[in-house]
Structures are given as structure tokens and as C-alpha cells.
Amino acid sequence: MNSIYKKIYKKIKEYDEIVIARHVGPDPDAIASQIALKKIIENIFPNKKVYAVGTSVSRFRYIGTLDKVDESTLNNALLIITDVPKFDRVDGAYKDRYACTIKIDHHPCDEIVCDLELVDESSSSTCQLILEFIFKNKIKIDSEIAAILYAGIVSDSDRFLLSYTTSETFALVSKLMHDYPFDIMEVYTNIYDRPINERRFEAYIIDNITITPNGFGYINITNDIIKKFEVDNSTPSNLVNDLNFIKELKAWAFSSYDDKTNLYKINIRSRNIVINDVAEKFNGGGHKFASGARLKTLDEVNKLFEALDNRCKEEKEKQS
Numbered sequence: 421m422n423s424i425y426k427k428i429y430k431k432i433k434e435y436d437e438i439v440i441a442r443h444v445g446p447d448p449d450a451i452a453s454q455i456a457l458k459k460i461i462e463n464i465f466p467n468k469k470v471y472a473v474g475t476s477v478s479r480f481r482y483i484g485t486l487d488k489v490d491e492s493t494l495n496n497a498l499l500i501i502t503d504v505p506k507f508d509r510v511d512g513a514y515k516d517r518y519a520c521t522i523k524i525d526h527h528p529c530d531e532i533v534c535d536l537e538l539v540d541e542s543s544s545s546t547c548q549l550i551l552e553f554i555f556k557n558k559i560k561i562d563s564e565i566a567a568i569l570y571a572g573i574v575s576d577s578d579r580f581l582l583s584y585t586t587s588e589t590f591a592l593v594s595k596l597m598h599d600y601p602f603d604i605m606e607v608y609t610n611i612y613d614r615p616i617n618e619r620r621f622e623a624y625i626i627d628n629i630t631i632t633p634n635g636f637g638y639i640n641i642t643n644d645i646i647k648k649f650e651v652d653n654s655t656p657s658n659l660v661n662d663l664n665f666i667k668e669l670k671a672w673a674f675s676s677y678d679d680k681t682n683l684y685k686i687n688i689r690s691r692n693i694v695i696n697d698v699a700e701k702f703n704g705g706g707h708k709f710a711s712g713a714r715l716k717t718l719d720e721v722n723k724l725f726e727a728l729d730n731r732c733k734e735e736k737e738k739q740s
């Protein structure tokens with residue numbers, strides 16, 4: 421019987437032009453999964469044209485560089501989307517242009533959107549799924565690709581702190597490190613080195629976050645504050661995990677304003693309280709305990725905060 425891993429390998433083999441895309445507002449797992457997959461395919465099939473597309477983010481350039489492709493020139497191409505559940509959040513690729521589509525992802529999703537799908541909601545990261553794909557197909561990689569995949573797994577699991585971290589995660593990572601040794605400190609430096617102004621900004625957030633009696637923490641981060649601390653609009657998203665393990669916080673959310681899209685961007689995290697269904701009601705979604713939303717008005721932002729506080733209240737009442 422052909423497993424999904426084998427089926428995906430077969431499809432990749434069939435197509436000469438392959439585009440790999442991931443979600444808008446990428447994180448290290450999104451970029452690492454697409455770049456690693458591109459390198460893997462290029463190693464096995466040097467004659468294929470493989471493009472990893474989407475807006476580049478300078479702070480993730482250590483993972484690799486992205487490509488531009490004119491989709492109108494493609495004919496009979498394969499599209500692989502990684503780390504993204506649906507096409508409305510795919511950055512830089514349009515489904516209709518492709519002869520075949522594949523999805524590799526760990527976000528919850530109630531629909532089939534691609535011809536072939538490797539989806540596992542219980543996986544720590546999309547990079548973990550890529551690792552499974554590699555080992556199941558006995559693909560040879562190298563230490564450079566290994567370091568990229570490790571960066572994605574470490575980052576998405578928040579250094580193995582999140583509940584999606586399983587024995588499977590450690591088994592795969594152990595084999596990866598054993599077979600393809602890489603410089604672990606270099607990976608951590610790339611992911612975690614921060615300028616002092618960013619840490620000061622984090623201190624500001626901790627100083628100014630409001631915590632309700634139900635254990636919900638929220639803060640509206642204005643653009644004046646972003647300017648004052650000389651950080652950028654994506655910085656709040658990068659810091660949101662750092663509020664984990666604060667005793668008084670069961671769930672928390674940051675709101676910041678994005679001038680480019682004219683939308684409020686909300687990052688939501690929780691400890692064991694399901695919040696993605698709340699985010700979904702406010703033009704958002706994501707994982708059970710790590711979600712986000714994009715909203716037009718501050719009024720909607722406040723309504724979302726209220727709904728999240730209510731969710732915390734319900735949970736508190738259940739437990740008492």
C-alpha cells in the first residue's frame with residue numbers, strides 16, 4: 421500500500437516545475453519547511469525548477485532566500501503549500517495556475533483543499549512532517565538542511581515547551597542530529613539573539629498588560645510605542661510566546677496596528693484553554709492554543725478581548 425509520504429514523493433517526481441508556498445506573515449517553521457523542501461527536491465532532481473515563493477522577511481534570511489516566479493509562464497506545474505491550512509492565507513501562489521496541488525501542514529482544517537494532503541494536527545511543526553517525509557522515503561539530506569529543519573521545529577514548539585511536543589518529535593530530532601550533525605548554537609543564535617531595545621519593549625508589555633480576574637491578559641500596542649522602542653510591527657508577534665508560564669495568565673492577547681494592511685493584528689496564546697474557535701468568530705484562526713486574527717476596528721478588537729475573557733471565565737467556573 422502506498423503511504424501518503426510515498427504518494428507525495430511520486431507526485432514530486434512527476435513534475436518538472438514546482439512552486440512551494442506558505443502562509444502570509446511567515447514564521448521560521450513556515451519558511452524553513454518551504455526552503456528545506458526546495459533544497460531536498462533540488463538535491464534529488466537537479467534538473468527540476470523549484471521555487472520557494474512569498475514575501476521575504478529580513479530577520480529570517482538565515483534560513484534561506486526566496487524566489488520570484490511569474491506564474492503565467494508556468495504550464496503543468498506542481499504547487500506545494502506548507503504550514504498553511506487554506507488558500508486564503510497562502511502568500512504568492514494561486515491554486516488555479518497549477519496542474520496539481522499538495523499540502524503539508526499541522527494546522528486544524530475541516531476541508532480538503534489540495535489533491536494530496538499530509539496533515540497532522542498533533543505534529544509540533546510542519547518541519548517535523550517534512551522530517552517524517554524524509555525518513556519514510558529514505559531521502560539523504562545534509563547538515564545544512566538538517567539545521568534548517570531543526571530551526572523550524574525548535575521555533576514552532578517554543579523550544580519543546582508546547583504540548584505538541586511528543587516522543588515522536590524527540591525521536592525524529594534525535595535521528596536528525598545523529599545522522600546529520602550541525603552547529604546547534606548557531607541555530608539558537610540565529611533564532612534567539614535579540615537587541616536590547618526588543619527586550620525593553622518586552623518589559624514594557626509585561627509592565628502594561630491588563631490582567632482580568634479570569635486570568636486573561638490583554639494589551640493594545642500603539643504605533644507610538646512601536647516607534648518609541650524602535651521595534652517594528654512584527655515584533656509583538658515574535659514576543660507573544662514569551663508570556664507563557666506567568667502564573668496569573670491563562671490566556672493572553674496582543675493587539676497592534678499594521679499600517680500596510682490598515683488592520684489590527686491580534687496574537688493570542690493560552691495555556692490549555694481552547695481559543696481558536698473564538699478567534700474564528702473574529703476573522704481569525706490557528707491552533708487550539710495559539711491563534712491570531714486581523715480586525716478592522718478597535719471596537720472589534722475589544723469585543724474579541726471580551727470574548728476571550730469570557731472563555732477564561734467559563735474555564736475557571738468549570739474547574740471550581
Ligand SMILES: [Mn+2]
Pocket residue numbers: 449450503526545546576
Ligand atoms: Mn507551523
